[in-house]
Amino acid sequence: xxxxxxxxxxxxxxxxxxxxxxxxxxxxxxxxxxxxxxxxxxxxxxxxxxxxxxxxxxxxxxxxxxxxxxxxxxxxxxxxxxxxxxxxxxxxxxxxxxxxxxxxxxxxxxxxxxxxxxxxxxxxxxxxxxxxxxxxxxxxxxxxxxxxxxxxxxxxxxxxxxxxxxxxxxxxxxxxxxxxxxxxxxxxxxxxxxxxxxx
Amino acid sequence: xxxxxxxxxxxxxxxxxxxxxxxxxxxxxxxxxxxxxxxxxxxxxxxxxxxxxxxxxxxxxxxxxxxxxxxxxxxxxxxxxxxxxxxxxxxxxxxxxxxxxxxxxxxxxxxxxxxxxxxxxxxxxxxxxxxxxxxxxxxxxxxxxxxxxxxxxxxxxxxxxxxxxxxxxxxxxxxxxxxxxxxxxxxxxxxxxxxxxxx
DNA sequence: ATACTGATTTCAGCAAGTGCAATCACTGAT
DNA sequence: ATCAGTGATTGCACTTGCTGAAATCAGTAT
Numbered sequence: 001x002x003x004x005x006x007x008x009x010x011x012x013x014x015x016x017x018x019x020x021x022x023x024x025x026x027x028x029x030x031x032x033x034x035x036x037x038x039x040x041x042x043x044x045x046x047x048x049x050x051x052x053x054x055x056x057x058x059x060x061x062x063x064x065x066x067x068x069x070x071x072x073x074x075x076x077x078x079x080x081x082x083x084x085x086x087x088x089x090x091x092x093x094x095x096x097x098x099x100x101x102x103x104x105x106x107x108x109x110x111x112x113x114x115x116x117x118x119x120x121x122x123x124x125x126x127x128x129x130x131x132x133x134x135x136x137x138x139x140x141x142x143x144x145x146x147x148x149x150x151x152x153x154x155x156x157x158x159x160x161x162x163x164x165x166x167x168x169x170x171x172x173x174x175x176x177x178x179x180x181x182x183x184x185x186x187x188x189x190x191x192x193x194x195x196x197x198x199x
Numbered sequence: 200x201x202x203x204x205x206x207x208x209x210x211x212x213x214x215x216x217x218x219x220x221x222x223x224x225x226x227x228x229x230x231x232x233x234x235x236x237x238x239x240x241x242x243x244x245x246x247x248x249x250x251x252x253x254x255x256x257x258x259x260x261x262x263x264x265x266x267x268x269x270x271x272x273x274x275x276x277x278x279x280x281x282x283x284x285x286x287x288x289x290x291x292x293x294x295x296x297x298x299x300x301x302x303x304x305x306x307x308x309x310x311x312x313x314x315x316x317x318x319x320x321x322x323x324x325x326x327x328x329x330x331x332x333x334x335x336x337x338x339x340x341x342x343x344x345x346x347x348x349x350x351x352x353x354x355x356x357x358x359x360x361x362x363x364x365x366x367x368x369x370x371x372x373x374x375x376x377x378x379x380x381x382x383x384x385x386x387x388x389x390x391x392x393x394x395x396x397x398x
Numbered sequence: 399a400t401a402c403t404g405a406t407t408t409c410a411g412c413a414a415g416t417g418c419a420a421t422c423a424c425t426g427a428t
Numbered sequence: 429a430t431c432a433g434t435g436a437t438t439g440c441a442c443t444t445g446c447t448g449a450a451a452t453c454a455g456t457a458t
Contacts, residue, residue: 186385
C-alpha cells in the first residue's frame with residue numbers, strides 16, 4: 001500500500017474548486033481546502049505559491065502548447081494570423097471539450113477581484129511568451145509584443161462569447177470572428193479609407 | 200492649531216513611495232509606512248483598501264479625465280481614434296510633466312509581481328470604463344470592449360517607450376506612432392490585401 | 399453649553415504565508 | 429537483508445496583512 005493517497009495536487013485542486021463554487025473564494029479557508037483533500041494547510045503551500053494559484057494549474061500547459069504552435073507555423077503567414085491560428089489549435093485540444101468546466105471556473109473567477117487579478121497576470125505572462133515566440137521567428141520585440149497583445153485581445157473577445165449560454169459555436173470560429181472584428185475596428189480611420197483588393 | 204497634521208493620505212503615499220523605492224515593496228511593512236507618516240497601521244487601512252492601493256491613487260482621476268474626453272469628442276471620428284485622442288489629451292495634462300515621477304513609480308511596480316497584478320487590474324477597469332463611454336456614444340457593447348482593449352494596447356505600447364531613458368519625444372506622439380503600428384499589425388492579412396484609397 | 403462630526407487610535411483576532419526540523423514509507427545499492 | 433538516501437507530508441512557531449468594534453477628542457454647528 002502506498003504511504004499516501006495518490007495525486008495530492010489533484011485532490012487539492014478539486015477540493016478548492018468545489019469549495020470556491022459552494023461558498024465563494026473569500027469565505028473558503030486554505031485549511032478547509034486541505035482538510036477536504038485529506039491533507040494539511042502546510043502541504044497546500046508546498047504545492048501552490050498562494051491560495052489563488054490552485055485555480056490556475058492548466059495555464060502553463062496552454063502556454064506551452066501555443067508557443068509550440070507558433071514555432072511550427074508557416075513562415076509566410078502574417079504574425080497576427082500566426083498567433084490566432086496557434087490559439088485556435090490550442091483551443092481545439094484544451095478548451096472545446098470542457099466547456100462546462102471552463103465556464104464554471106470562469107464564474108468563480110468573475111465573482112472575485114483577487115482571482116481576476118491573477119487571471120490578468122496569467123494573460124500578461126502569456127502575452128510575453130507569445131511575443132518571445134514571435135521574436136524567435138524574426139519579428140522585432142516591439143512589434144512582437146504589440147502583435148501578442150492583439151492576439152490575446154482576440155482570445156479574450158472570443159472566450160467571452162464562448163462562455164455565454166446562448167452561444168453554441170466552436171471557439172475556433174469565434175476566434176476567427178473576433179479577429180475579423182479587431183481588423184474592422186483597427187481599419188476604420190480618418191485620413192484614409194481602405195478597401196479589399198481582389199487578387 | 201489643528202488636531203492632526205494635515206494631508207494624512209498624502210503623507211502615507213509619500214512615505215510608501217519612498218520606502219518602496221528604498222527597500223522594495225515586500226520588505227516594507229504597513230506599520231513602517233504609517234510610522235514614517237506619523238500615523239497608525241489602522242489609519243493606513245482606513246484610507247487604502249490594501250497595501251498595494253497606496254501606489255494607485257491617481258488612477259481614478261486619469262480614468263475620469265479620459266471618460267470626459269471621450270464623451271466630448273466629435274461624433275464623426277472612428278471609435279479607435281476617439282479613444283486615442285482621449286488618451287492623448289489626458290496624457291498631456293497628467294503625464295507629460297511628471298516623467299521622472301512616473302518612471303520611478305513604474306520601476307517600483309516592475310520590481311514586484313503583486314504590484315504588477317494590481318496595475319493590470321487598474322488597466323482592466325480603465326478598459327471597461329472606456330467601453331462604457333463608447334457604448335454611451337451608441338457603439339454596441341461588444342465592439343466597444345474590443346475598441347477599448349485596442350486603445351489600451353496602444354497606450355501600453357506608447358507608455359512603455361515613453362518611460363525608456365533613450366526616448367525624448369512627447370507621449371502624444373508616441374501614442375500616434377503606436378496607433379499606427381497597431382493598424383499595421385492588424386491590417387496585414389492573408390486572404391485580402393488592402394490599399395489606401397485616394398479621396 | 400451642548401451635541402455632533404469625523405479622523406484617528408487601541409485592541410483583539412483571523413487568515414495568509416514562511417522557515418525549519420521531523421517523520422517515515424519507499425527505493426536503490428551493497 | 430540491511431542501510432543510507434529520497435521526497436512528500438507534517439507540526440510548530442512566527443511575521444504580516446487586514447478587519448471589527450469601541451474609544452478618543454479637537455473643531456464645528458446649534
